[in-house]
Amino acid sequence: MNNLIRCFCGSAISFQDCCQKYNDGIQKAPTALALMKSRYSAYATHNVDYLWNTTHVSQRKYYSKEEILHWAKANQWQKLEIISATENTVEFKAYFLDENMLNQVHHEFSTFKQENGSWFYVNGKFE
Ligand SMILES: [Zn+2]
Numbered sequence: 001m002n003n004l005i006r007c008f009c010g011s012a013i014s015f016q017d018c019c020q021k022y023n024d025g026i027q028k029a030p031t032a033l034a035l036m037k038s039r040y041s042a043y044a045t046h047n048v049d050y051l052w053n054t055t056h057v058s059q060r061k062y063y064s065k066e067e068i069l070h071w072a073k074a075n076q077w078q079k080l081e082i083i084s085a086t087e088n089t090v091e092f093k094a095y096f097l098d099e100n101m102l103n104q105v106h107h108e109f110s111t112f113k114q115e116n117g118s119w120f121y122v123n124g125k126f127e
Contacts, residue, residue, distance in 0.1 A: 008040060008044035008045070009037035009038070009080050010080045010081070010082075011037070015041065019040075022050075023042050023045065023050050028117060028119070029054075029118075029119050031119065032085065032088050032089065032112035032114075032119050033085045033090055035054060035120075035121065036090040036110060036121070037080065038054075039051060040077070040092075040094060043072045044077040048065050048072065051068050051072070054119070054120055054121055055120065055121050058122075059122060074098065074099050075099070076097040077094065077095075078095040078097060081094075081095070088111060088114070091110075092108060092110070093105050093106065093107045106126065107127060108125065109124060110122075
């Protein structure tokens with residue numbers, strides 16, 4: 001038994017061995033799926049800078065760090081479920097409790113882009 005928390009993204013290993021090295025900028029997420037998972041963990045840990053830096057530069061005008069931080073903190077991130085993934089897309093469901101402690105599911109089909117060896121979140125379709 002160890003005292004390390006299992007990673008927020010739902011992998012069987014600890015946050016330290018999983019998404020934290022990406023969130024801390026020690027390593028680059030090697031795939032779009034790894035990036036997506038690490039972004040979920042960044043929401044769970046309120047790592048706004050990581051979310052901002054991994055949003056493709058062409059899309060940043062649609063966001064603000066304040067909005068990202070508010071959305072990250074307003075909700076309690078419960079679970080990530082990956083539905084499917086290709087080289088540059090990920091379909092997932094993020095389960096969370098909202099500000100009123102109601103169960104919510106964010107179901108998104110996200111698109112990613114690799115540039116200069118780094119993966120970026122481009123955009124997503126959701127209901
Ligand atoms: Zn992880």
